[in-house]
Amino acid sequence: QHLVDGRPMPARTLGATEPVEHDGDPRQQLADWLTSADNEMFSRNLANRIWAQLIGRGVVEPVDDVRISNPPTNEPLLRALSDHLVDSGFNLRSLVRDICNSRVYQLSSQPNESNRSDTRQFSHARLRRLRADVLMDSVVTVTNVARNFSGFPEGTRAIDVYPRVAGDTSGPQYGDQFFETFGRSSRATICACETKSEPTLSQSLHMAVGDTLRARLGAGGRIKELLDAKESPEAIIKELFILALCRRPTPEEISSLLALIEDSPKDSAFYEDIFWGLLNSTEFTFNH
Incomplete structure (x- = not known):
């Protein structure tokens, strides 16, 4: 009703002159207009x-x-x-x-x-840092070591983790250090500003010494597959570059890295260090 004279005020969509029809669900009319x-x-x-x-x-x-x-x-x-x-x-x-x-x-x-x-x-x-859930899924894909999320089935991707009911504490950010560090939106509001993409020191530290990379590099995964396939050191390094950076190493990069593993070509620790360096590079963590 009108606040001044009390006459009925029919519902209208924003900017419309004709009232909304009363037949059926008004939400359908709102969706049609929207x-x-x-x-x-x-x-x-x-x-x-x-x-x-x-x-x-x-x-x-x-x-x-x-x-x-x-x-x-x-x-x-x-x-x-x-x-x-x-x-x-x-x-x-x-x-x-x-x-x-x-x-x-x-x-x-x-x-x-x-x-x-x-x-x-x-x-x-x-230059844009990858969004938190995109970065997590990228790490899982590249290393071939899964990441499980509380309350969600095994194999669920980070981008599919969402609050299932209001106040859900297994929602998109709650209690997850990676999501909190990399600024994933808590979805408390519809504002896009909740998602943070600015790089911070804590993000660099998390990638360098946190569990996200360390647990996946030392858990076998991609490096173990390459070593079990009896690939040559040069082939393994090239494969790691392609996986992480979508390019082959330059001649300078391949020669310097081969020099590092010359004495122990089958030691997985050397390849883990190389992989760690690639995944910590801005070439991996940023969208160019």
Whole structure:
């Protein structure tokens, strides 16, 4: 009812002039309006979030702070992304494909003299630390040693760990040192700002001396598989580089590492040290 004259106030969706029909579940009408191709607020926000996920910064930044006094850094770009999303029938894969095929996405992270100070116009790629759950899953995949989470079935990936009910203490962050150290969102609110991606000293220490890597490097896993297969030292080193960094070692890297293990080519400790160094490098922990 109206607060002044007490007349009935029919429910309306945001910005609409016609009242919501009373037949059926009003939540269905809300969902239809929210995802309508005519609702520019939805398509622009969704397109901006996908862009920020892939590029590291939204056209509107922060992505949760959409207001007139915080305009897009590139209005034509955001409009084009929004229109593409609507024209494709909200096909997220199509938008992701186009962004990943764009020159902007493929730019080097090495700035030049003309764009060194640019932080808003996407003139070079942004170095970004991998998100906590992505980094944990990457470590598990590379080392081939699983990580179990309390309250979840064996083999559950870190990215699939979630609070199953309100106040769930086996949720995405509670009591997990890795998630807390690397800033995984507790999902207490819907704000994207809960997820922290800034590198810290405690993260470096955790990777260097914590249980996450030490327990997996010493538990056999990938190194044991390579040694059991009787691979040559050079082949093992190349395989470790490909696993961790998705590239082969340079001639300088391979020669210096072979010199380290020359006397004990079958000693797993040497390969564990090499693997430890690769997994602690920014080339592994950062998205370039």
